[in-house]
Amino acid sequence: MTQAHSLSSSPTPLAISTDSLRKVYKNHAVVQGLTLKVGPGEVFGFLGPNGAGKSTTVKMLLGLVMPTSGSVSVLGGSPQDPEIRRQLGFLPEQFRFQTWMTAQEFLNFHGRLAGVKPAELRARIPQVLEQVGLGGRGGETLNGYSKGMLQRAGLAQAILARPRLVFLDEPTSALDPIGRVEVREIIAGLKAEGVAVFLNSHLLSEVEQVCDHVAFVKAGEVLQQGSMAQLLGGAVPVEVRVDLLTPDLLAALRRLGEVQELPEAFGHPGVQVQLTSNADLPLIAQAVGEAGRRLYALTPHRPDLEGLFLELMDTHGETA
Numbered sequence: 001m002t003q004a005h006s007l008s009s010s011p012t013p014l015a016i017s018t019d020s021l022r023k024v025y026k027n028h029a030v031v032q033g034l035t036l037k038v039g040p041g042e043v044f045g046f047l048g049p050n051g052a053g054k055s056t057t058v059k060m061l062l063g064l065v066m067p068t069s070g071s072v073s074v075l076g077g078s079p080q081d082p083e084i085r086r087q088l089g090f091l092p093e094q095f096r097f098q099t100w101m102t103a104q105e106f107l108n109f110h111g112r113l114a115g116v117k118p119a120e121l122r123a124r125i126p127q128v129l130e131q132v133g134l135g136g137r138g139g140e141t142l143n144g145y146s147k148g149m150l151q152r153a154g155l156a157q158a159i160l161a162r163p164r165l166v167f168l169d170e171p172t173s174a175l176d177p178i179g180r181v182e183v184r185e186i187i188a189g190l191k192a193e194g195v196a197v198f199l200n201s202h203l204l205s206e207v208e209q210v211c212d213h214v215a216f217v218k219a220g221e222v223l224q225q226g227s228m229a230q231l232l233g234g235a236v237p238v239e240v241r242v243d244l245l246t247p248d249l250l251a252a253l254r255r256l257g258e259v260q261e262l263p264e265a266f267g268h269p270g271v272q273v274q275l276t277s278n279a280d281l282p283l284i285a286q287a288v289g290e291a292g293r294r295l296y297a298l299t300p301h302r303p304d305l306e307g308l309f310l311e312l313m314d315t316h317g318e319t320a
């Protein structure tokens with residue numbers, strides 16, 4: 001067997017794999033039987049209300065807190081293993097910055113702690129400062145930084161040592177809308193490089209835009225998890241506005257899903273078609289065309305992550 005063959009046949013390990021992970025503090029289970037799989041290079045959103053056990057889970061994944069029972073594997077090994085730890089990046093929600101340092105000194109300090117060689121740091125620090133939008137500001141001390149700039153510096157620290165798995169706890173809480181877009185771009189860039197990202201965020205619209213998979217947790221338990229497509233890509237009500245609703249057109253739409261007539265809007269009659277799959281959207285436009293009618297609006301009212309989150313938390317309210 002050639003070396004190339006043996007390398008290609010060893011599968012890339014999952015970024016994160018936990019089985020029945022549990023943490024009990026003073027007879028109170030704050031994480032209860034958590035089973036998660038995060039693929040290599042996947043952006044995973046870990047969502048839940050305050051006190052759901054998210055930070056405790058992240059600490060167990062980082063090897064900072066020992067599980068009471070269950071197993072954890074990150075990048076195919078133990079988070080206690082220094083070789084594995086070297087490949088993890090972490091931006092905690094409340095980072096204790098060494099505010100007397102300049103951003104460059106701060107990054108140099110953390111880079112050295114992570115075992116990055118001085119020569120490599122000299123090249124890498126300006127690169128990450130640029131990447132997080134702090135290019136040219138690295139010589140200033142952190143105590144003069146705004147909250148948003150500090151968050152960017154924290155992010156630079158998390159990605160400095162080229163980790164293969166990054167944990168970001170509320171990475172955009174102090175950022176303005178431009179900063180949030182930039183962080184989304186940074187996450188997309190990490191994903192493109194094959195880096196997995198485990199994201200805790202309360203900003204669900206943001207999670208929706210960057211994550212491949214999400215898990216909803218409450219009171220230490222996973223209520224639901226799946227890919228974005230599985231969670232949000234199912235049935236979708238679609239509003240259709242045309243010049244005239246003819247019997248032919250109505251019959252064609254009924255073949256696609258349940259149809260409900262809507263009041264006229266802006267002079268156009270309309271219906272709501274309950275499509276069972278998002279993928280059927282073009283069939284509506286086709287049906288309108290084939291019926292010889294003019295299409296004025298085709299609006300899918302997709303459920304969003306926030307709606308799903310609220311629904312789940314409400315349904316499981318009694319277990320809180």
Ligand SMILES: Nc1ncnc2c1ncn2[C@@H]1O[C@H](COP(=O)(O)OP(=O)(O)OP(=O)(O)O)[C@@H](O)[C@H]1O
Nearest residue numbers: 025026030048049050051052053054055056057093
């Ligand atoms: N060291 C500890 N000792 C005792 N209880 C703890 C400890 N750490 C966390 N807890 C409790 O575990 C529960 C889960 O806390 P955790 O910080 O993991 O939640 P979270 O989902 O991260 O919340 P938030 O969104 O508010 O950050 C809380 O009730 C908290 O009080």
